[in-house]
Amino acid sequence: MKKIESTLIKEQAYVEKLENGLTVILIPKPFTNKKYAIWGTKFGSIDNHFIVPTTGNEIQVPDGVAHYLEHKMFEQENGKNSLDVLMSLGVEANAYTTNNHTAYLFECTNHFHEALEELMNYVQHPYFTDENVEKERGIIGQEIRMYDDEPSWKLYMNAMECLYHQNPVRIDIAGTQESISKINKEILYDCYNTFYHPSNMVMVVCGNFKPEEMLQEIQSHLIQKPLQSSITRIYPKEEKGICQKYKEQEMEVSMPIFMIGFKDETPKQEQVKKHIAIEILLNMLAGKSSQLYQSLYKQQLLFSSLDLDYEFSEQYAHILIAGQSRDPQKVKEQLLKEIQRLKENMPEEYFERIKKKVYGDYVAEYNTVGDIARMFLSDTMKGIQTFDYIEQYASVNIEYVRKVLLENFDEKNMIMSVIKEKNN
Amino acid sequence: MSEQKTMIKPGIQFHQIKTNKFKTNLLAVFLTVPITKEHVTENAVLGTLLKSGSKTMPNQEKINETLEGMYGAVLDSGIEKTGDNQVLKFYMEVIDDDFLPKKEEILTKALEVLLEIVFDPYLENGIFKAEYVKNEKEKIKQIIESKIDNKAAYAIDRCIENMYENKAYSIYRYGYVEDLEKITPENLYKAYIELIHNCKIDIFASGNFQEDLSKKIQEHPMIKSLPERKENLLREENLSSISQPKIVEEHREVTQGKLVIGLVATPQKELTNFNYITMVYNAILGGGANSKLFQNVREKASLAYTTSSNFVKIKENIFIRAGIEIQNYEKAMKIIEEQLEAMKRGDFSQEDIQNAKNLILSTIEGIEEEQDAEISYYFGQEIAGNQITIEEYKNKIEKVSKEEIKQVANNISMHTIYFLRD
Numbered sequence: 001m002k003k004i005e006s007t008l009i010k011e012q013a014y015v016e017k018l019e020n021g022l023t024v025i026l027i028p029k030p031f032t033n034k035k036y037a038i039w040g041t042k043f044g045s046i047d048n049h050f051i052v053p054t055t056g057n058e059i060q061v062p063d064g065v066a067h068y069l070e071h072k073m074f075e076q077e078n079g080k081n082s083l084d085v086l087m088s089l090g091v092e093a094n095a096y097t098t099n100n101h102t103a104y105l106f107e108c109t110n111h112f113h114e115a116l117e118e119l120m121n122y123v124q125h126p127y128f129t130d131e132n133v134e135k136e137r138g139i140i141g142q143e144i145r146m147y148d149d150e151p152s153w154k155l156y157m158n159a160m161e162c163l164y165h166q167n168p169v170r171i172d173i174a175g176t177q178e179s180i181s182k183i184n185k186e187i188l189y190d191c192y193n194t195f196y197h198p199s200n201m202v203m204v205v206c207g208n209f210k211p212e213e214m215l216q217e218i219q220s221h222l223i224q225k226p227l228q229s230s231i232t233r234i235y236p237k238e239e240k241g242i243c244q245k246y247k248e249q250e251m252e253v254s255m256p257i258f259m260i261g262f263k264d265e266t267p268k269q270e271q272v273k274k275h276i277a278i279e280i281l282l283n284m285l286a287g288k289s290s291q292l293y294q295s296l297y298k299q300q301l302l303f304s305s306l307d308l309d310y311e312f313s314e315q316y317a318h319i320l321i322a323g324q325s326r327d328p329q330k331v332k333e334q335l336l337k338e339i340q341r342l343k344e345n346m347p348e349e350y351f352e353r354i355k356k357k358v359y360g361d362y363v364a365e366y367n368t369v370g371d372i373a374r375m376f377l378s379d380t381m382k383g384i385q386t387f388d389y390i391e392q393y394a395s396v397n398i399e400y401v402r403k404v405l406l407e408n409f410d411e412k413n414m415i416m417s418v419i420k421e422k423n424n
Numbered sequence: 425m426s427e428q429k430t431m432i433k434p435g436i437q438f439h440q441i442k443t444n445k446f447k448t449n450l451l452a453v454f455l456t457v458p459i460t461k462e463h464v465t466e467n468a469v470l471g472t473l474l475k476s477g478s479k480t481m482p483n484q485e486k487i488n489e490t491l492e493g494m495y496g497a498v499l500d501s502g503i504e505k506t507g508d509n510q511v512l513k514f515y516m517e518v519i520d521d522d523f524l525p526k527k528e529e530i531l532t533k534a535l536e537v538l539l540e541i542v543f544d545p546y547l548e549n550g551i552f553k554a555e556y557v558k559n560e561k562e563k564i565k566q567i568i569e570s571k572i573d574n575k576a577a578y579a580i581d582r583c584i585e586n587m588y589e590n591k592a593y594s595i596y597r598y599g600y601v602e603d604l605e606k607i608t609p610e611n612l613y614k615a616y617i618e619l620i621h622n623c624k625i626d627i628f629a630s631g632n633f634q635e636d637l638s639k640k641i642q643e644h645p646m647i648k649s650l651p652e653r654k655e656n657l658l659r660e661e662n663l664s665s666i667s668q669p670k671i672v673e674e675h676r677e678v679t680q681g682k683l684v685i686g687l688v689a690t691p692q693k694e695l696t697n698f699n700y701i702t703m704v705y706n707a708i709l710g711g712g713a714n715s716k717l718f719q720n721v722r723e724k725a726s727l728a729y730t731t732s733s734n735f736v737k738i739k740e741n742i743f744i745r746a747g748i749e750i751q752n753y754e755k756a757m758k759i760i761e762e763q764l765e766a767m768k769r770g771d772f773s774q775e776d777i778q779n780a781k782n783l784i785l786s787t788i789e790g791i792e793e794e795q796d797a798e799i800s801y802y803f804g805q806e807i808a809g810n811q812i813t814i815e816e817y818k819n820k821i822e823k824v825s826k827e828e829i830k831q832v833a834n835n836i837s838m839h840t841i842y843f844l845r846d
Contacts, residue, residue: 009447009523031445034793081723083713088775090782093713109789138726145680146729146747149575252677254569289488297484298555303563324570353492360496360519366447368794394525422677 001026001211006387009363013376013387014211020225021199025376026214027206029369035112035207036369039123040103040377042202043069043195045175046168046315047100051232052194058234059190062182064140064175066195067097069188071140073104073122075132082122091115099169100313101381107370112207113217120221126192128185137180144174151251151419152322158247159259159320162415165243166236169316197228202380206373235315241413248418256420258328260335263413264317272388275310276358276396277404278319282308283354284346285338285409286321292338301325301334313382319408328418339409346405351398362389427802430638432627435653438638439802441630443792447523449531449631450795451516453542454803456624458658459510459592465599466607466615468567469560471503471512473612476556477546481537490537494530495519499541506807507738508592508658512619514542515796520632531631535640543620543646551613561604568598572676575844576730579682580743583842586672587686592660593739624655626806630795657807662740663688669838678846681750685760686840687742689735692831699737700820701828705836706735706742707780708772708829709763714779716763716772721746727756738808742836750845757841767833770826777826784821788814 005012014026045067049060073095074083086093091108093115104123106115147153160170174180205214242263267274286292286306296302306323325331365371379386428440457467481487491497497518504511518534521527546553572578581596588594629637641647665688689705691698710717710733721731731746748756766772791801791814805811812820 008525032793033789081713084719087712087714087783088779090779090786092786107790109786135723135726139722139729142680142727142747142749143729145749146576148679151573253573254571255566287488289485289492294483294485297559300559300562303566324566353489356494357492357496359525360494363447363495363519363523364498364517367445 001215004385004387006390008390009366011366011387014215016215018198018219018222020222020227021197022222023202023380024215024218025202025204025380026209026211027204027372027376028209028211029206029372030208032208032369033109034107034369035205035209036105036107036373037116037119037203037205038103038105038373038377039119039203040101040201040381041195042101042200042381043191044098044100044102045171045173046235047195047233048168048171049234050194051234052190053229053231054193061187061191062175063171063179064173065183065187065191066102067174068136068140068180068183069191070095070097070102071136072128072133072188073126075127076122076125077127082118085118086115089115089118093119097173098378099173100315101378103377105373116217117221120218123196124223126189126196128188130185133183133185133188140174140180141177144172144177144180147172147174151253151257154249154251155257155259155322155417155419158249159261159415159417162244162247162417163242163261163263163318164316165239167238167316168235194231197225198222199228200231202377204373204376204380206369206376242415244415246416246418248420250422251419253419253421255324255326256328256418257322257324258331259320259322259417260332261321261415261417262319262409263415264312264319264408266314266317267312271312271382272384272392273396273400274404275312276389276393277401278310278408279308279358279361280351280354280396280401281405281409282310282319282321283357284350285342286335287354287357290338292334296325296331296334301327301330328416332416336411339405343405346398346402348398351401355396359393362393428636428638432638432642432647433650433652435655436625436627436647436650437806438627438641439629440633440637441628441798441802442633443630443795443798444632445793446631446795447520448517448795449520449534449629449633450799451518451535451538452628452799453514453538454626454628455512455542455619456506456509456626456657456807457619457622458656459505459508459595459597461595461600463615464510464595464597465564465603466612467510467512467619468503468564468598469557469604469607469612470616470619471501472563473552473556473560474514474541474545475499475501476560477553478540479544479546480540482546487541494533495524497530497534497537499538503597505593505595505597506804508660509807510597514538522632531633532640535629535637539644539646543650545616547613552609552616554609557607557609557612561607564598565601565604568596568601571596575676575678575682576745576747579684579842579844580745582674582844583672583684583686583743583840586670586842587663587741587840592658621651622653622656624653624657625650626803628799628802630798663839665690665835665837666839670840672840672842674842674844675846676844678844680747681753682844683746683748683753683756684842685744685838686842687744687836688839689740689742689832690835691740692835695828695831697820697824697828698832701824701832702740702742703735703737703784704777704780704821704824705767705829705832706733707783708776709733709742709767710744711780711783714776716766717744717746717760720759720763721756725755725759727752727759753843753845764833764836764838767836768830770830770833772829774826777824777829781821781824785818788817788821
């Protein structure tokens with residue numbers, strides 16, 4: 001096992017790539033009573049068109065299939081549901097699907113060994129029947145309806161539709177009532193057999209244990225599978241530039257909510273460094289001590305701080321700034337002015353202070369086993385080594401941040417999505 | 425984990441929790457007063473106003489500059505309702521000195537900043553700055569009005585309001601828009617003095633401390649200047665069961681109906697561990713994926729994606745919730761009623777009981793794994809006036825028997841059925 005560490009925050013991790021291709025990351029935390037295990041596959045809602053490695057067939061699947069598959073993984077041939085089995089051990093178990101990966105996890109203080117065995121067992125043994133696939137349709141249908149009532153989710157989806165022409169990140173992770181009606185057990189098996197191969201998967205365990213023993217334990221639960229070559233995913237070619245500048249929708253909200261986005265080129269190198277720079281910039285531009293935020297607050301155009309985010313994978317990258325305001329247009333205009341001002345003059349002292357703040361944010365992410373494990377999993381899915389955020393922090397200087405500002409905060413790549421209150 | 429409790433003076437407690445599990449230290453000040461229609465709104469405004477400026481940091485810019493310079497220390501506040509009391513919570517989270525890129529002492533500074541924010545606000549001519557008061561009133565107004573934005577949370581709040589009509593527990597923790605208009609910088613400052621002179625004060629510090637912080641707090645000039653006070657908490661009588669549940673339907677723009685059912689659990693004299701038994705009852709009914717609600721409403725009938733129940737100990741109420749198709753109301757109600765009946769008949773196995781206990785035990789064991797959960801746990805004990813260790817807590821859960829659960833089940837009834845629909 002390869003040991004990686006961060007001396008600054010006194011944390012270490014062990015990384016191993018097994019013969020069958022599975023990546024295992026173990027993060028020992030000697031002072032905690034909790035253990036957290038998460039097993040992820042690089043299969044998310046954007047992976048809807050691919051070539052099956054075993055047959056060479058190119059297939060296209062309905063929207064929402066990765067999420068549907070996640071729901072169905074718990075059902076076992078012996079009639080049991082693994083979620084029930086895990087819960088009955090007193091462990092907290094769950095699963096989730098994102099744009100670019102699906103993950104199965106549990107967190108526990110006791111019964112770790114039984115729980116790990118159950119997790120690895122059900123993820124390696126799919127059992128889909130016409131009947132059990134049908135039963136899930138009603139449940140997922142209600143999950144989609146629940147999101148239909150959430151203004152913040154609609155806001156986000158509309159922002160994606162503005163940013164992208166073709167990229168499947170525009171599609172709702174759960175799909176639509178219509179698209180899920182086409183999902184059947186054959187499609188689920190095709191996706192399972194393609195994407196749930198160890199070579200496409202990453203397991204992360206964090207907690208109090210000996211890394212060598214943990215690795216052996218994981219290996220003992222793996223079933224033999226023939227090696228598989230890499231999966232060819234087919235994505236539509238995304239045009240440069242945004243798709244649509246503005247989109248608004250009416251819903252029952254007390255005051256408009258808005259999301260401003262900047263489309264970015266997918267980072268090919270220096271992803272971590274760029275990410276750190278963008279976080280510093282977002283805080284300088286629109287963080288709590290920024291002139292912009294203070295001024296908007298005084299004008300009562302904002303009442304609480306803005307959500308600032310940089311989302312990226314191998315397929316997409318965008319900056320998001322979201323909040324609630326009675327006049328989103330004014331917020332946008334003032335943001336643009338602030339960007340211009342910062343481009344002309346970036347005060348060194350301000351930069352250093354915000355850089356300190358961003359460091360603190362990274363360190364605070366190492367507080368719980370769950371946060372640590374999920375962070376390592378999602379970073380690994382993007383090809384990132386998580387400690388790099390701490391280790392590369394010092395190398396991010398003001399010149400680099402200025403360069404990122406000039407390249408990435410450009411009005412022509414900017415969109416805005418707004419959910420307005422309904423006039424009754 | 426160990427909590428060391430020091431009475432600073434009557435009505436003011438300091439709780440120090442020593443732990444080596446975290447990268448951060450978490451400091452907190454909680455101000456607790458009986459919730460009243462008269463004062464709830466001004467207290468809510470105070471909860472956010474105090475973050476606008478303090479004596480040496482007269483505006484938000486200065487406060488935030490200070491926090492950023494302390495490696496992004498996080499100052500947070502919240503308004504909560506614990507039973508019939510309103511709690512103003514102020515938190516400061518700061519990286520432990522051990523993990524800074526260069527040697528600095530920021531813990532002491534963090535404590536200073538937090539105490540100054542809460543107890544030494546920025547004043548102009550002896551009262552709050554008018555501009556700040558105006559802004560924070562507007563902010564609270566917006567929070568009150570945005571209650572409707574999250575439909576699931578809204579449905580629960582509305583169920584409670586209907587259930588507790590005209591009682592303290594129905595009061596919304598952020599107050600009421602019509603009462604905001606009456607607030608002026610003068611009367612708000614009076615309310616502030618009233619508050620900090622009379623409220624129960626709990627100060628918490630969780631982290632890997634080498635020193636006993638109680639001395640620092642005891643000798644702090646701002647703490648010294650605070651008078652002693654009586655602990656004045658409100659505890660109204662809990663609801664008693666009614667023969668016919670109240671049915672409330674509200675129409676809003678929703679695509680999914682949100683059903684919330686408020687239940688009343690009536691304590692029995694002979695059941696000394698009533699609350700612990702009801703916790704197990706609740707876990708069997710709607711605690712997790714094994715629960716009766718999840719299995720029957722979701723897995724068997726496919727009627728819902730979310731369905732669960734939760735137990736509010738201090739009020740002895742259980743709230744059942746489900747997000748369903750609007751036309752499936754009758755169907756869902758029927759299944760839920762069947763589950764309550766099954767609980768009364770004792771139609772659950774030893775395995776179900778063990779599963780439910782395991783679920784609760786793992787939550788208890790997780791308390792010390794999160795700093796804010798740990799603080800909330802000790803604060804809950806402080807308010808309830810009981811002190812049990814984690815071990816005792818676990819024992820009480822382990823001991824719950826099937827007969828006891830059945831007995832509790834037969835003393836639980838529906839009080840209010842609330843349905844949010846289109």
